[in-house]
Amino acid sequence: MTVGDLLNLLSAYNPDTPVRLAVNPFFPMAHLLGGVESAVDEQGRRVVYIAESKEAVQFGPLPPAVAVALTWQPPAEGPSRRRRGATGPHTGQ
Template sequence: MSTYDRVEEPQVNEGIFEPRLRPAHVGSPASEAPLPKIITVGQLLHQLQTLDPDLPVYLAVNPDWPYVHRIGRLVEDRQALGNGAVYIAEDGQEDVLPPDVRTQLGWPLA
């Protein structure tokens, strides 16, 4: 799992502040590399491009219910939130989230 650190020089796209992101040390705790609360499609693609393209992708949603969730459909709504948004649906759960992943996310172990 790869995380990202903020870089001092921000990007401004259409008046919206977007911190530049750079790859951080693989396996570093999430608490050391915070991401913006809302990321763009471009930022998500950038993060995914640094990873092995053959790996499956799952969602880790809730530290109180640490399960691996499958990704479902992607939906774009051009009117949502004023400027549009993309939504990633959850499509069921697989298994308990591995302890090392919970640690990297900064989530408590059960």
């Protein structure tokens, strides 16, 4: 992804919309962004890094719909509900 790709994706949203960072596909969590920095990588290319907040604010689990949209989790359906029989002693009458 390039800066242009990211700007293009973000342009679909209201500029006042909060942004959070989704991390760890195996235990998806949402984090507060802390800044943007750049450096030169091993091949001499400029790379932009989006950082987590210095306070390491974690907002908790990523909403399941976001994890599915990122293809980190398959869509899940709730278990089917079957009518259960009555429980307790039978009087036999």
